[in-house]
Amino acid sequence: MSDPAAVLHDPTSETTSEIRPRRTPPADLAGKVVALQGIGKARSSEFLDHIEDRLNRRGIETIRTEKATNARTAPIDILQRIATEAHAVVQALAD
Amino acid sequence: MSATPRDPCRVSDGFVAVLKADCPTCRLIEPVLSRIEAEAALVVYTQDDPGFPSAVTDRIDDAALQHSFELDIETVPTLIRFEGGAEVDRTEGWSRSEWERVTGTEGLGSDLPEHRPGCGSKSVEPGAAEALRAKFGDTGIEARSVAVGPYADPIEACFDRGWTDGLPVVPPTPERVLRMLAGTPRAPDEAVGRIPPDLAECTVEKVAINAVLAGCRPEFMPLLLGIVEAALVPEFTLHAVTCSTCFSAPVIIVNGPIAARLGMNCGLNVLGPGNRANATIGRALNLLVRNVGGGRPGEIDRATFGSASKFTQCFAEDESDPDWEPLSVSRGIEPGVDAVTLFQGEGVQGFIDQKSRTPGELTRSLALSLFAVGHPRLCEWAYALLLLSPEHYAIYRDAGWGRGEITEALHDALHRPGSELVAGAGGVGEGIEDERAGESVPKFHADGLLIARAGGPAGLFSAILAGWPGGRAREDSHPITRRIIT
Numbered sequence: 001m002s003d004p005a006a007v008l009h010d011p012t013s014e015t016t017s018e019i020r021p022r023r024t025p026p027a028d029l030a031g032k033v034v035a036l037q038g039i040g041k042a043r044s045s046e047f048l049d050h051i052e053d054r055l056n057r058r059g060i061e062t063i064r065t066e067k068a069t070n071a072r073t074a075p076i077d078i079l080q081r082i083a084t085e086a087h088a089v090v091q092a093l094a095d
Numbered sequence: 096m097s098a099t100p101r102d103p104c105r106v107s108d109g110f111v112a113v114l115k116a117d118c119p120t121c122r123l124i125e126p127v128l129s130r131i132e133a134e135a136a137l138v139v140y141t142q143d144d145p146g147f148p149s150a151v152t153d154r155i156d157d158a159a160l161q162h163s164f165e166l167d168i169e170t171v172p173t174l175i176r177f178e179g180g181a182e183v184d185r186t187e188g189w190s191r192s193e194w195e196r197v198t199g200t201e202g203l204g205s206d207l208p209e210h211r212p213g214c215g216s217k218s219v220e221p222g223a224a225e226a227l228r229a230k231f232g233d234t235g236i237e238a239r240s241v242a243v244g245p246y247a248d249p250i251e252a253c254f255d256r257g258w259t260d261g262l263p264v265v266p267p268t269p270e271r272v273l274r275m276l277a278g279t280p281r282a283p284d285e286a287v288g289r290i291p292p293d294l295a296e297c298t299v300e301k302v303a304i305n306a307v308l309a310g311c312r313p314e315f316m317p318l319l320l321g322i323v324e325a326a327l328v329p330e331f332t333l334h335a336v337t338c339s340t341c342f343s344a345p346v347i348i349v350n351g352p353i354a355a356r357l358g359m360n361c362g363l364n365v366l367g368p369g370n371r372a373n374a375t376i377g378r379a380l381n382l383l384v385r386n387v388g389g390g391r392p393g394e395i396d397r398a399t400f401g402s403a404s405k406f407t408q409c410f411a412e413d414e415s416d417p418d419w420e421p422l423s424v425s426r427g428i429e430p431g432v433d434a435v436t437l438f439q440g441e442g443v444q445g446f447i448d449q450k451s452r453t454p455g456e457l458t459r460s461l462a463l464s465l466f467a468v469g470h471p472r473l474c475e476w477a478y479a480l481l482l483l484s485p486e487h488y489a490i491y492r493d494a495g496w497g498r499g500e501i502t503e504a505l506h507d508a509l510h511r512p513g514s515e516l517v518a519g520a521g522g523v524g525e526g527i528e529d530e531r532a533g534e535s536v537p538k539f540h541a542d543g544l545l546i547a548r549a550g551g552p553a554g555l556f557s558a559i560l561a562g563w564p565g566g567r568a569r570e571d572s573h574p575i576t577r578r579i580i581t
Binding site: 005006007008009010011012013014015 | 229236238239240241242243244245246247249252253258266267268269272290293295296297301304305308382386387388389
């Protein structure tokens with residue numbers, strides 16, 4: 001970051017960091033719902049279309065979500081939809 | 096932040112002058128500079144007007160004040176002579192003899208007055224020193240630097256990183272941290288202690304950073320450092336006070352001249368908002384517990400309800416009556432000495448009695464409310480802090496009662512028959528052990544009731560701050576009073 005708005009000094013002890021273990025991936029996708037998340041970059045949809053086709057042909061249900069832009073984090077409604085409606089998520093980095 | 100490389104001057108052998116157009120003396124000496132330039136190498140740094148002085152060719156805009164900072168300019172005009180790239184002499188303001196000595200040139204400014212004082216450099220205007228040091232120098236701050244994006248709100252960045260108590264904090268920029276550190280002569284890397292729950296080492300610098308977050312002024316630092324050290328006395332049991340499911344939080348009572356020097360409040364709304372020192376000093380301690388100690392609500396802080404005191408609870412005692420023995424003196428500190436008492440408090444219980452007119456009536460009335468600390472049936476269970484308002488105190492004072500008489504009478508009034516207090520008596524499950532049924536049971540230990548004076552002039556009210564139940568093991572956990580070294 002070459003031109004920060006401000007430099008702040010860390011008020012913490014700087015001795016610990018929160019480490020959250022990854023959720024264990026499902027053993028298989030049978031009966032599961034997979035969210036296919038486009039992050040707003042070009043050609044995300046091509047990749048996700050391909051993944052979606054392959055999953056659907058195996059009988060795996062999918063939902064599609066799409067960020068408006070890759071320059072911002074996902075809005076809360078998208079995160080909530082993925083968290084409540086899907087068991088796994090594939091994000092398309094694209095380009 | 097990496098410091099900009101020092102390159103203060105492009106004159107190896109010659110002169111540098113630092114000026115500002117707003118300075119009458121700088122304008123006065125413009126012809127002198129023109130003559131110096133005619134005979135030697137001269138670079139002029141101009142702080143406020145790139146076109147000034149027009150009589151000089153080699154002008155450099157120093158509106159950013161980098162060169163003024165790096166040349167350590169305090170006054171304009173300043174003339175500096177360089178030889179071999181190193182400064183060998185300088186003079187400030189205008190003095191013909193001094194300028195002739197520095198330049199080695201006779202007859203400079205012969206039509207000017209002999210002497211004119213200069214003006215303050217823009218690089219030493221209030222607040223400039225720390226800002227310029229942060230921008231162009233080495234701050235010496237060891238804490239990790241976090242760069243915030245150019246369009247980001249630094250206050251939101253503090254929220255995002257979990258550095259706040261839920262209210263906005265003042266972003267701890269380098270210049271603010273430097274200003275805060277200037278409030279104490281103690282070295283930034285000096286260890287203050289280990290702050291629980293994590294028992295993380297806390298330095299003076301970390302105290303300063305959290306003081307910035309809390310909104311403190313630099314002059315609060317000596318008191319804050321003393322408070323932190325008092326809070327880290329093992330018998331204050333800060334870990335347990337922080338992590339307890341109870342309502343507990345540090346309650347800070349300040350005695351001595353420092354309270355007035357810092358503008359602390361001991362009067363109207365003393366336990367509420369409105370005073371910067373009261374509000375921010377207490378907040379800084381709680382932010383240190385959160386940020387350095389790791390005592391975050393919902394994580395290791397498991398308070399069932401918590402209390403507003405977990406944001407801040409800090410105030411001064413009213414020492415306006417010379418006949419009243421201040422709390423700190425009653426706890427072993429010499430009169431007139433700055434001191435702080437840290438009490439493990441659980442919020443405020445209002446006491447309203449507008450009808451008692453004698454010490455006896457008021458004492459018995461206060462005892463009724465003091466029985467409620469924790470639970471009316473719980474005895475020798477916790478400390479309590481009683482804040483006598485001016486109007487209630489006047490009832491005692493007018494009868495010739497001081498701290499000793501009030502304390503003794505309250506303890507006497509706070510005894511009850513054990514038979515009324517045992518668990519199950521009167522169909523109430525809570526209570527003391529059955530074997531004490533035959534005793535006259537005191538509500539508090541002999542040292543369990545702290546009394547101080549505070550509050551606004553009108554109102555026959557007083558305030559009770561219940562103590563944390565950890566106080567029932569008073570050898571292990573009790574309030575702390577310490578002298579403040581300023």
